[in-house]
Amino acid sequence: MPGSSYLDWPFFEPRHAELAAEMEAWARQQLHEDDSEDVDEACRRLVRSLGAGGWLKYTIGGTAYGAAAEKIDTRALCILRETLAQHSGLADFSFALQGLGSGAITLFGTPEQKRKYLPRVADGSAIAAFALSETDAGSDVAALQCSARAEGDAYILNGEKTWISNGGIADFYVVFARTGEGDGAKGITTFVVDAETAGFHVAERLEVIAPHPLARLEFRDCRVPAVQRIGEAGQGFKVAMATLDVFRTSVAAAALGFARRALREALRRATSRKMFGQALAEFQLTQGKLAEMATGIDAAALLTYRAAWLRDRGERVTVEAAMAKMTATETAQRVIDAAVQIFGGLGVRKNETVERLYREIRPLRIYEGATEVQQLIIARGIIKAFQEQEQPG
Numbered sequence: 001m002p003g004s005s006y007l008d009w010p011f012f013e014p015r016h017a018e019l020a021a022e023m024e025a026w027a028r029q030q031l032h033e034d035d036s037e038d039v040d041e042a043c044r045r046l047v048r049s050l051g052a053g054g055w056l057k058y059t060i061g062g063t064a065y066g067a068a069a070e071k072i073d074t075r076a077l078c079i080l081r082e083t084l085a086q087h088s089g090l091a092d093f094s095f096a097l098q099g100l101g102s103g104a105i106t107l108f109g110t111p112e113q114k115r116k117y118l119p120r121v122a123d124g125s126a127i128a129a130f131a132l133s134e135t136d137a138g139s140d141v142a143a144l145q146c147s148a149r150a151e152g153d154a155y156i157l158n159g160e161k162t163w164i165s166n167g168g169i170a171d172f173y174v175v176f177a178r179t180g181e182g183d184g185a186k187g188i189t190t191f192v193v194d195a196e197t198a199g200f201h202v203a204e205r206l207e208v209i210a211p212h213p214l215a216r217l218e219f220r221d222c223r224v225p226a227v228q229r230i231g232e233a234g235q236g237f238k239v240a241m242a243t244l245d246v247f248r249t250s251v252a253a254a255a256l257g258f259a260r261r262a263l264r265e266a267l268r269r270a271t272s273r274k275m276f277g278q279a280l281a282e283f284q285l286t287q288g289k290l291a292e293m294a295t296g297i298d299a300a301a302l303l304t305y306r307a308a309w310l311r312d313r314g315e316r317v318t319v320e321a322a323m324a325k326m327t328a329t330e331t332a333q334r335v336i337d338a339a340v341q342i343f344g345g346l347g348v349r350k351n352e353t354v355e356r357l358y359r360e361i362r363p364l365r366i367y368e369g370a371t372e373v374q375q376l377i378i379a380r381g382i383i384k385a386f387q388e389q390e391q392p393g
């Protein structure tokens with residue numbers, strides 16, 4: 001509705017609109033895209049600055065450990081990502097990874113683990129990473145091979161992880177390794193591994209279309225004390241999925257932020273660019289594009305904040321988070337592509353905002369579960385619910 005804000009939707013409480021306004025003011029003042037800066041240095045600087053600004057406390061849970069609330073407020077997390085993404089993809093990345101990389105500790109960590117890591121995540125003095133994927137275990141994550149063998153009061157890790165965001169700059173890595181209590185998903189355990197642990201090293205840095213720190217990691221007889229195990233042995237798959245249930249919805253929010261920025265850029269260009277004696281926005285073909293973009297954004301926002309709201313009510317949101325992530329990332333890709341088209345040649349000029357967004361959005365359709373994986377999650381969820389309704393007991 002023109003004039004009203006999506007923050008007036010019934011999913012939100014007044015504090016959410018206040019938070020969005022505060023973050024918007026902070027981001028306008030603090031965030032400036034600078035493609036010439038070294039990406040590692042930029043991320044370190046952004047984590048420190050997000051910590052000093054008090055924003056990272058929304059990425060963890062537990063006020064005793066420096067969090068904004070006892071539980072992660074999913075709507076706050078989403079609003080912050082959405083706002084950051086409108087200003088800087090790298091700032092959104094740095095913010096999100098603090099949460100994804102420490103989420104297993106917030107959700108399943110011991111009080112000692114929480115005390116050791118979470119306050120440093122919240123103040124930006126430690127950088128976190130989430131190491132689940134392997135070369136032959138991406139979508140099929142239960143096929144992971146990195147192993148952890150119990151030996152005395154420690155585990156010995158051997159194997160590799162790849163596509164690990166913050167790889168190379170993280171101070172600690174939450175690592176999922178095979179401990180063999182059962183087959184596939186039933187034999188995985190979670191560990192937190194400090195970057196300086198002997199036997200751990202960054203084997204290769206990876207470059208992608210929207211640059212951020214990314215690496216392949218190797219573990220060679222890497223001895224991790226048993227106190228660094230997160231949750232029960234054999235429960236690692238559950239830990240990973242519970243973490244993703246929180247952060248997947250926030251990926252949808254980041255996609256929304258990129259899409260909103262693209263629509264704003266497209267409106268600015270379409271209303272000012274003159275051709276054939278009138279503004280581009282006066283042509284009905286352009287209006288059709290703009291209408292599709294705005295409607296797609298609202299539909300994606302409704303799904304995103306439904307998932308966030310349901311989770312904040314304590315409900316399981318596996319299907320709803322998958323719907324939100326799939327719809328928001330796919331919609332954002334279409335919206336941004338339309339914005340590039342509206343910009344014409346300028347749309348593909350390096351470092352034009354829409355060109356940057358075009359690169360930023362692409363990986364979001366792949367990581368934290370590619371679109372096809374979200375489709376499978378949704379379909380399995382609705383088939384199961386149908387069968388339970390049709391054949392109770």
Ligand SMILES: Cc1cc2nc3c(=O)[nH]c(=O)nc-3n(C[C@H](O)[C@H](O)[C@H](O)COP(=O)(O)OP(=O)(O)OC[C@H]3O[C@@H](n4cnc5c(N)ncnc54)[C@H](O)[C@@H]3O)c2cc1C
Binds near residue numbers: 163376
């Ligand atoms: C920029 C970036 C950052 C990342 N950061 C991290 C990180 O921090 N930590 C981490 O652990 N991982 C990270 N990843 C890894 C990411 O989660 C994986 O890339 C993703 O899970 C897909 O795995 P894959 O690349 O092996 O592709 P594959 O699993 O080989 O998938 C290839 C294609 O097959 C499709 N597919 C899968 N299953 C089916 C099916 N049943 N039917 C039909 N098609 C199917 C997929 O959707 C995809 O399109 C990151 C990846 C990228 C690109």
